[in-house]
Amino acid sequence: MSEVKSSQDEEFREYVAARSAALHRAAYLLTGNWATAEDLVQTTLTKTYLAWSRIRTTDSVDAYARRILYNTNASWWRKRSNREKPTEVFEDRPDHSRDFTEHSAVRDAMWRHIAALPKRQRAVLVLRYYENRTDQQIAEILGISVGTVKSQASRALAGMRKRLGTPTEALGLAMEPRKAA
Template sequence: MADRIDEQFREFVSSRSAALLRTAYLLTGDWANAEDLLQTALTKTYLAWLRLGTIDAVEPYARRVLVTTATSWWRRRWHGEKPTGSLPETSGTDGADERAERDLLWRFVLGLPPRQRAVLVLRFYEDLTEAETARLLDISVGTVKSQGARALAALRRRMAEEGLEPAASRFGSKELAPGGAVR
């Protein structure tokens, strides 16, 4: 039985670890922390494998562990200055204004409270429904809606403070479809 569990776990890790790592990165904003977070989540998932019952329960459980562990780490860690041996370059552009805007937007996202950030990541980057997000975070659908609305309002406010306009408004009244295509 232990061999069967190990094989199922290996299959799960090989098929889903890339997506889980992406979620971990979106929650932490740092690849090294995301890898640590994923390892912790996979360890906890492996230890709970028998309790989970069905293979369908494994990924939601792993995502839940990612979110709760990231929130726990966020509460415990100091997020101030980080020492470095060399000074960063003062300005180095790659020539793409979109990349600078995206990086600035990510800093804004990372500045959101952990629950608001988790709601945005799960709703808009993992493309989960409000109900799935609520179930994963163990909150009500109304809380998902309110946390999402507050997060988006905060992002809009921060963008306005920086003099940035949302990408959709640059295309007039047309909406942007997923992938940036204009509808």
């Protein structure tokens, strides 16, 4: 019995080593915060470990873990309204160059607009454009139909276009007129 448990534990360790980085990236894109992403991945891996003896022999271990990740995030998201809200965000490694400032402004503006999307639309965009998943894979991970994946992606992109307007409006940047050469 203990040999079987050791074998299962080793398989789980191998799974964590192979998929942990991808789970962390997806969690960060969903939460926008590394600390929350770490908590989300830990919870996901704990729940996956508890079900490991049932799911380890299936081909859908990764889909199961991702489903837990997205469902747990949705559950946490519903509970966040009672949490403390930060008033300022500080970069870990500030860089005062203009390129960094512009890049940071673009990234932050995009993240604000993505974060404002409904949770399922946000999950579909993260899976499609960050993880390069097919519509079929996204449907399996989220437990929805392929048609729903397509409609959620379409609605999310339309909402982003509507919110963003022109790039300068979206970023709140004033563009200087170009001088003739």
